[in-house]
Amino acid sequence: MSDAAENPADIPPFRYTAELANDIEARWQDHWEENQTFRAPNPTGPLAEPDHPRSGAPKLYVMDMFPYPSGEGLHVGHPLGYIATDSYTRYQRMAGFNVLHPMGFDAFGLPAEQYAVQTGTHPRTTTARNVERYRGQLRRLGLAYDNRRSFATTDVEFYRWTQWIFLQVFNSWYDRDAGRARPVEELIRQFEDGTRATPDGRPWPQLSDVERRQVVDDHRLAYISEAPVNWCPGLGTVLANEEVTPEGRSERGNFPVFKRNLKQWMMRITAYADRLLADLDGLDWPEKVKLMQRNWIGRSVGAHIDFPTRVGPIRVFTTRPDTIFGATYMVLAPESELVDELAPSAWPESTKDKWTGGHATPREAVDAYRKFAAGRTDMERQAETREKTGVFIGAYATNPATGTGIPVFIADYVLAGYGTGAIMAVPGQDERDWEFAEVFDLPIIRTVAPPAGFDGKAYTGEGPAVNSSAPDGGLSLDGLDVATAKARTIAWLEREGLGAGAVTYRLRDWLFSRQRYWGEPFPIVYDETGLPVALPDDMLPVELPEIDDFSPKTFDPDDADTEPETPLSRHTDWVDVELDLGDGPKTYRRETNVMPQWAGSSWYELRYLDPTNDKVMVDPENERYWMGPQVDGDSGGVDLYVGGVEHAVLHLLYARFWHKVLYDLGHLSSFEPFRRLFNQGYIQAYAYADSRGVYVNAEEVVERAGRFFHRDTEVDREYGKMGKSLRNVVTPDEMCAAYGADTFRVYEMSTGPLDVSRPWETRAVVGAYRFLQRVWRLVVDEATGATRVIDSTVDDETQRVLHRVIDGVNTDLTNLRFNTAIAKLIELTNRATAISSAGAGTPRAVVEPLVLMLAPFAPHAAEELWRRLGHAESLAYGPFPQADPAWLVTETVTYPVQLNGKVRARIEVPADATDDAVRAAALDAVAAQLGGHAPRKVIVVPGRMVSVVA
């Protein structure tokens, strides 16, 4: 580069250089912006445009997972998916679709807040700056977004609707009979007219106002509950599971994290577990992602069984009701409230020494064990050794099948959040129970006969039931197979009123509040009863108040017995508010938690459809057009959603959940947000560390004989993420400056299939650069700048190459195979270059289709060349070249002839030769090798090859 700059005269003046590319790109980016080239017309509303060339055309809605605008800006890995969707949508727009391809920003979140805490800069300032930086970087890449539809989740006009959706969720309940969400007014009406019984059976009018509200609140899809959360006193906030390290400390600051029961907002996503599971089947998603969601939802079928105790029954969930005769003890989760009622003040006679943990009373033992369990992280609980721990609580329950008393333990291998937080332990058929039984010397009864020769411990397989008959003959399972025994047991439980068949899920309700500042405020206030009251829609948005201390109150990092104090709660002039919510002006207290970062991304696909609508979230007609079901049974949704697999579960599950709620309430015609999902791979990079483990600037490392050196020291190469701390970041800005955006785009699309991760290699970018230079040279004379295009006829072979490429590029682009499409364009370019340099110029009939096909990948250069070819209009609306079938057939075909699996000859025959003719020609060709013997078998694969078996 620098040498070139010293001798600019050596470079032909009209060559496609980085300088020229940058000039062209800036001009076309301005042109597209001024002409709003990529605006997509809506059917109705302010963005409707009946005169638009694509108005009323078949629609295509393509979305990227929008970015969090970090302070670092984009590196070359980030835009891979954006360039891919841009290339795809540019192609489909040219091919005739009305394309919606928007981009926004997921701008609430912790980093901006942390930065604010450190510097005092308001998160809004940082966020706005970062969003602008991202917009600039994306614009520089020539991404064809409809900019009228861009927003950040932090925009008040956006989060107003996030709050509106929260209210929709809050004001709904899940009607299990109807299998859908309904407005709570309908629930209240059912209570009022007596068609639905109140929880305690009293008639509705006898309940006090507060009691009625509590009953209704217990049904809402958004509700307040005491939930075990990750409380981090050092940071003063609760943390999401993914913000906690495997060592049980906070990812930021490395403070201890404790499990605490705290009052939090929850979303009743579990009500939708079945539908979230079932509707996966109809989605065009990677199987891997579907499987991850299925595992996450974790449906298990079994039964609830009540085990009587002196203070009432312990209800367990089991998938193996057939093994009930082998239940020799019970285990409750340490946190279980039942424990407090059950544990007596002294150890019973029968208590074994090893059951007590050395404590004098059950209460002491329980307290000590709870403390122990709370201090253990999930990781420790699951550690390799997995030595079972627990303690007897001094109480007994009765096995309802056998009538025997069985001891009750608490142990942390039973999880409070799953099932009922209690199990019947069947060591004979459960490995975990077997281990526990060994540690605590508990009886083990096999109730499924293992096969002969089985020498393991617990047996979890198929087999006939044994030891499974009640003395009084109430239930007898002996000899039955597992499935029959399960059914028989469930029928018996239901008949006896001891339990019932049941389905449970691993999925938990969604913890929806955060003790932070930079998030959406809840549209909720509390009245004098302490119960939540929804603000009416016309009081939205509830704006984040202006404050200057963004940090939650922090505590001694080791003090688990502290309470979160949110940033908003200190601002009493905002928190305490006088409102008239129907019964005159009263003082209310605002909710001071904010929503989690997932909130905005759980519905943003809907707002792109109608971003300026201030009456409704999205006009139903616009939603139906862009996202509605296309055929009977179709879920509807975005036609293509591209993003990383890291969002396989949480984001995609939350978005599906909200979408279904809004569908149930009649706001949407689609019942899934994303019909098709595609996970792009990652661009990764090498990083180099010296012997001290310190990273060196990757740009300065050279390779010599397979080893790597930074100056004179040898360094170790690692492969992984691109990141500031690894000193291996390459930015799109650098690439644009050195080669232009088109080169960068072509390079990223050509290095491999979209779903494959691959290494970044700066030195290989020049390949894409040379390709564009060659295309440029086909049209523009490098020395004079004159157009080199001629209107001559094209030879047949070139015609065949051209139409084969057109055909292949259409197929490849339709199937997101950008790398092979570009390879074909290079092939065509090479052919065109050959005939161009042999003749007086480049035939227009070849170069025009080439330029059009190049446009999805290198749109600026393509537009520029298109103009130089004499077209006044942008090529953004095509038409895209279509192959002429006449040129796709060849006159002759060359068949390889295999003899016993090896290619021994080639024959050339007319393309329309009959199989018999081909066979004859093939046998003729290998006659010498056959030596006069008749072949045993001859296989002719039309158009492909001939296989002869001697």
Added chain:
RNA sequence: GCCCCUGUAGACCAACGGCAGAGUCGAUGGACUCAAAAUCCAUUCAGUGUGGGUUCGAAUCCCACCGGGGGCACCA
């Protein structure tokens, strides 16, 4: 431990069960140049991770193993 994905020239990647190569980088040689860079032209290189099987024919389908990546992991 269980499940999923994936192994093709020095690197990245192509190849409806049918001649292993479309394309890119690198390397080597040549053209241009006083020389270099840039550019252009040409050449090189693997028998498809390993071992079996199915088939006329396997990179492709099946089985086992090895390497790489990812998910789940006391979920009763």
